[in-house]
Amino acid sequence: MKPPPFDYHAPGSVAEALETLAEAGEHGKVLAGGQSLIPMLNMRLAAPGHIVDVNRLAELATVSVESDGVRVGALARHAQVERAEQVAAAQPLLRQALRLVAHPVIRNRGTVVGSLVHADPAAELPAVLILLGGSVRLARPGATRDVPAAGFFTGPLESALRPGELAVSALFPTLPPRSGTAFHEVSRRHGDYAVAGVAALVRLDDDLRVVTAGVACVSAGPVPVLVDVTEACGHRPAASADWASAARAVRDRIEPETDVHASADYRRHLTGTLAERALRDAARAASDE
């Protein structure tokens, strides 16, 4: 469990990082928190010729609340985002999700954008980005582009990031009034990847009736699965919405797989159960707004 040989680069500026990455092309890999990349290197599941370490780029270690949402820089650690009070106030789902990401020592090192780019369908943050309709900002020398979440996750461990590009930040949009969120998951052990997990978003009108309700499910398919359950739960007051019907809709929609930890049937059942819990909590949070 030692990595194969690679050239190590530690650029001192974003511009230099972009140049290095552009030069390395498909042989380059960005090292930020290293919580997924380092194990993959040690197990020789990845063998990039060039590692571009962005840990010196303090300008990427930023978290800011902007008019349209929370912008998280590529070097912002999970723990930094989780603890930021203004982030929790602007977009509570981030803290709700980050508390479920692994363990504190991993959150101290791992990065939010790194998790998005890694695109593990069992991870929490891709589901959050999809549910909120966020985007990822990708840069290469002289150009940047924003890719909406809906098009960013293309498969298990696959994203729209092209060789030579650096994901410099992600935007998690804030919500209109009378919106509520929640994240529920079940993992085998505390902090493990979820056997099933559901992020929920519910918006109410002034009469506390459901306007929109949706969930994003992890470990439910090759990419996070977004399910609009507005129809299923009915345009009813939050307190009497048909969350059980919403849960059925979620179970029908997802395509989980069997692995060593759980059967597909169990995951399907569990995802529905968690969807119902998460939707109820999200509706309650929206009512309390």
Place this chain on the structure above:
Amino acid sequence: MTTKLFGEPVRRREDPRLLTGQGRYLDDLGEGAFEAAFVRSPHAHARIRDIDVSAAIDVDGLVAIYTWEDLPPLLAEPLPLLIPHPALTHGRTATPLARDVVRHVGEPVVMVVARDRYLAEDVCALITVDYELLKPVVGVEEAAQSAHLVHADVPGNVGAHLVQEVRSAAGLGAREAIEAAPHTLAFRLDIERSASMPLEGRGVCARWDADDRSLRVYTSTQTSTSVRMAIAAKLGLPLPKVEVIAPDVGGGFGVKIVHPWPEEVLVPWAAILLGHEVKWTEDRREHFVSSAHERAQTQFVRVGFDDAGRVLGLDVTILHDHGAYTPYGIIVPIITSTQLPGPYKLGAYRVEFSSVYTNTVQVTPYRGAGRPQAVFCMERTMDRIAEHLGADRTAVREANFIQPDEFPYDQGLIFQDGRPLIYDSGDYPGSLRMLKELIGWDSFDRTKELAAAEGRRIGIGVGCYVEGTGVGPYEGGHVQVTSDGRVHVSTGLTSQGQGHETAFAQIAASELGVPLERVSVVTGDTRRFGYAVGTFASRAAVMSGNAIALACRKVREKALRIAAEALEADPGDLEIVDGEVRVVGSPGVAVPLATVAVLSNPLRYAFDAEAGRATQFAGTSSFDRPPVAEGEEPGLEGRDYYSPIRSTFASGMHAAIVETDPLTAEIRILRYAVVHDCGNLINPMIVEGQIHGGVAQGVGGALYERMAYDEHGQLLNASFMDFLMPYATEVPFVETAHLQTPSPLNPLGIKGAGEAGVIPVSAVIASAVEDAEGIRISRMPISPSELFDLRRAAP
């Protein structure tokens, strides 16, 4: 400070060192050594057609590549079958590097030595092995069907077959007794694989001294003395020229008692050949696929019992998964077979096992060593009887207990040490009474009803076991008091975290009347002690503890004799207190043990003040006798061995309360209670720590851990991401109570405690989940996904 330390909860002296990074584990050694890595089989069963190293030989930093063909004759043979048994008719072991056929994923095929481990792994990746694939055999049922063979010359894949039968008092065999019984039940039970999984894997570092023609080997082992003998034999070296040292060892739990591992002979061989230090540190992936696993068994049970739940006959047939090889013999299924009756008097008992080969990692003892399976079988049987009769589960157990006045109790079986299985002491009814009180057994029905009213499902479970500990044949202890007053204790067996530096020092300090600070303990270093068996089978405290006590008593006797002469007193009037020999009742008349140590050696150069001071006690030596009298030796030291007539039997009972989520099927342990009896306690804090650790491993085995092999013999979860050892967050607080029924078999009255905690946990959790769910649990471990499946299948 007091010197009566035996039985005190002394804080572990090794912990500050180990907890602050001062430990020296195998990978901390060998700075500058060449490092080895192995090309291991990616297939479960295949014939090697060709090994092509041409792409690898130009790598800068490569030192050597070895295959089976390079091995000298003694090394090219299969490794030893350590513990033969007449029932093991088809024992098979592997060669250190595969010769022609590989029989599990992970079997070593090529050894690479390079300047460092990175380069060695680069080279491994460039070596191409051409395999002809053979049909793999995975799981005991496929092995028993024997459509394909793991070893071409082992018919039916059966390595061993053994039947033991104990007839009833009336002379009935178990099957007859069952036929004649008022009630009978028959069922099948399954336990899956787990593994010792020490945090530090295996590892070897070897230094050859070409001038001295001597070899020093550090290895992360549970038996340095036996590794030494194996290396000397396999490399053809004179035993006195081989030293083997176990440095700090980060856990063993059984896997490191197997010896010699291929790497333990290959690494020293390469070091001699290359004239350079060589080391190999096992990584986690290697540990999963190339060390050892345990636990997997399928059991077919038939039981006959009366209206009170008394077992009149028990007939168990076991299919034991032995993996690809049997280097450690059939100890595990023998222990399962013989420890299965536990604390009970079974009317008649028949047990039959077939130990079958599969194309998976070999099976050798893991903490508990066959007992968790035995207890799962017996305790599931007790619960089935209770269910059948509508009786309380503890009442059925009470009806079957051996009573306190029935010791010594002969179970009529032959134990793992080849000696009769005779329980020396215990109080099983007393133990169950304590447990029921601790967990609140009698009031649980009410608790359960209250929970049900809130929509919660909770259940209670219980499990009892008896554990043979302290197996022989012997251990030794050496104790030396030097002229600075320090006491140096050594014993040959090794330490892997048991707290020997503390517990053995407590024994020595108590026996010799010296402060703990003056006692140091060395274990597992063949330079200090050459004869030993090893640390396994809950034997270290019983075996070395007693040997050290006996050695201390020799030293004490000599110290009193020498001091008596110096003080012109009768040895019977002397005592040793705080490191001073003094006349009882006259504390002023005393001589320090340090001075006695000087007096014990007639060669008395005045190196230090102590030696100078001793001359005042020297007196006039008689010219009629030599300075070292006949039958005497210079020095204040003693060596003795403890060799028990047979094992001593510890026991314990556990109970748990679990909650199962009606929707998510998650299983949570709410309370866990342990009553434990290991005779006299040397250090109650260490014993509690052993129990806590054991329960933690037991929780892993009950709810989380399994070796997920697919039908091709590929291990699908060979990493800590997917092989789920419980974290602190999954292990419940363990409530403990101790019962002490001393062993009459050894001077200290102690029994082993190392394995205890793990033994009944699967049985207890199965019992509790069954109680919570009202669904029969016949297979462990159990995950939420499996509980979900059982619920859907339930009528």
